[in-house]
Amino acid sequence: MLQRVNPGHKALADYRSIIHRELYEELQELAGRLRGARVLHVNATSFGGGVAEILYTLVPLALDAGLEVEWAIMFGAEPFFNVTKRFHNALQGADYELTIEDRAIYEEYNRRTARALAESGEEWDIVFIHDPQPALVREFSGGLREGTRWIWRCHIDTSTPNRQVLDYLWPYIADYDAQVYTMREYTPPGVELPGLTLIPPAIDPLSPKNMALSRDDASYIVSQFGVDTGRPFLLQVSRFDPWKDPLGVIDVYRMVREEVPEVQLVLVGSMAHDDPEGWDYWYKTVNYAGGDPDIFLFSNLTNVGAIEVNAFQSLADVVIQKSIREGFGLVVSEALWKARPVVASRVGGIPMQITSGGGILIDTIPEAAAACAKLLSDPDFAREMGRRGKEHVRANFLTPRLLRDELRLFAKLLGV
Numbered sequence: 001m002l003q004r005v006n007p008g009h010k011a012l013a014d015y016r017s018i019i020h021r022e023l024y025e026e027l028q029e030l031a032g033r034l035r036g037a038r039v040l041h042v043n044a045t046s047f048g049g050g051v052a053e054i055l056y057t058l059v060p061l062a063l064d065a066g067l068e069v070e071w072a073i074m075f076g077a078e079p080f081f082n083v084t085k086r087f088h089n090a091l092q093g094a095d096y097e098l099t100i101e102d103r104a105i106y107e108e109y110n111r112r113t114a115r116a117l118a119e120s121g122e123e124w125d126i127v128f129i130h131d132p133q134p135a136l137v138r139e140f141s142g143g144l145r146e147g148t149r150w151i152w153r154c155h156i157d158t159s160t161p162n163r164q165v166l167d168y169l170w171p172y173i174a175d176y177d178a179q180v181y182t183m184r185e186y187t188p189p190g191v192e193l194p195g196l197t198l199i200p201p202a203i204d205p206l207s208p209k210n211m212a213l214s215r216d217d218a219s220y221i222v223s224q225f226g227v228d229t230g231r232p233f234l235l236q237v238s239r240f241d242p243w244k245d246p247l248g249v250i251d252v253y254r255m256v257r258e259e260v261p262e263v264q265l266v267l268v269g270s271m272a273h274d275d276p277e278g279w280d281y282w283y284k285t286v287n288y289a290g291g292d293p294d295i296f297l298f299s300n301l302t303n304v305g306a307i308e309v310n311a312f313q314s315l316a317d318v319v320i321q322k323s324i325r326e327g328f329g330l331v332v333s334e335a336l337w338k339a340r341p342v343v344a345s346r347v348g349g350i351p352m353q354i355t356s357g358g359g360i361l362i363d364t365i366p367e368a369a370a371a372c373a374k375l376l377s378d379p380d381f382a383r384e385m386g387r388r389g390k391e392h393v394r395a396n397f398l399t400p401r402l403l404r405d406e407l408r409l410f411a412k413l414l415g416v
């Protein structure tokens with residue numbers, strides 16, 4: 001029996017005043033056509049990272065729209081997550097030799113997951129598989145039943161993949177009825193994409209992570225962590241992972257400090273169950289910080305949950321996202337939605353979030369440091385930037401738009 005996640009309850013009507021009217025009306029219309037459709041989401045973890053974050057919003061909203069939605073976590077244990085981490089890195093371009101042992105481990109957990117689905121006796125109209133970890137579930141379950149439509153959702157950038165892993169996985173992925181990518185630029189070169197559908201992710205403006213928090217409340221929370229709220233601070237919220245470059249963020253902070261000596265740095269990172277490298281990188285970052293009392297490292301294990309992330313993001317003077325590779329980078333939309341000025345790398349989905357003056361795109365550490373110093377010294381510039389970024393997110397990256405795109409895809413696949 002696969003672990004099911006209870007995602008709680010949300011009501012679409014609560015979003016009505018935040019989003020544009022046409023979007024709300026289209027959602028009502030799609031909901032009417034899809035009422036009762038049975039949808040199963042499968043991913044690797046219910047905790048940590050962007051996919052779980054999205055499902056915690058999307059699943060309850062789709063339920064509220066009248067669909068019958070379930071969210072199941074595939075089987076997994078450390079050996080499997082070690083392999084899928086290697087696959088993940090390889091698909092993002094890292095060197096890696098695909099071994100028979102790794103394939104065997106990968107297939108074993110996919111087979112067990114597929115068997116559990118088949119044995120449950122439940123039937124779904126749509127099975128929505130997230131990322132490479134459960135990508136072979138479709139193959140091993142034999143497609144479940146005739147009418148089931150299969151969607152594979154890729155949340156990462158596979159544009160320069162390790163060929164061995166791609167050649168191994170892709171024949172299975174091409175079998176899905178739809179391959180959903182955040183943007184065309186992330187798709188792998190030279191492969192068949194029979195059902196390519198482009199859907200960027202989104203953030204939930206009403207979740208504890210993103211709901212409006214007063215400056216006083218945010219300040220009260222942040223000060224409890226020892227950060228001096230009377231002095232400016234830079235923030236990066238990200239898993240401790242080389243792709244997120246926390247060491248580079250420390251370099252940026254050190255350069256900014258030469259111009260703004262009172263600046264502080266806060267690094268917040270959750271530890272995900274499917275991320276065994278996280279701890280190594282956490283200690284690497286702690287060492288690199290070298291005992292600087294103005295560098296703060298927090299994680300979910302030091303009580304930084306959604307509300308606390310919200311408080312840090314709401315109060316940060318500049319939010320940095322110095323990723324080297326990025327899927328979409330939900331944290332960028334989260335910061336922009338809080339009207340924060342954001343300084344972020346020109347990678348992955350970040351440029352589509354930072355447009356027309358809502359944030360600053362950078363390519364190097366000195367550029368990032370110069371952008372941070374400028375924002376710290378020019379509050380009017382920073383405020384205007386934050387305002388523009390927020391409006392861009394309102395128009396493009398809030399969950400009702402994501403729900404609409406997915407419901408459109410379901411309706412197309414089911415022919416309703």
Ligand code: UDP
Nearest residue numbers: 049050053237238239268269270329330331
């Ligand atoms: N996150 C969090 N606490 C942390 C670090 C990250 O809640 O300490 C959340 C963050 O707010 C965002 C998600 O995890 O919602 C990360 O998604 P993103 O797309 O930025 O990166 P991913 O981890 O999926 O590569």
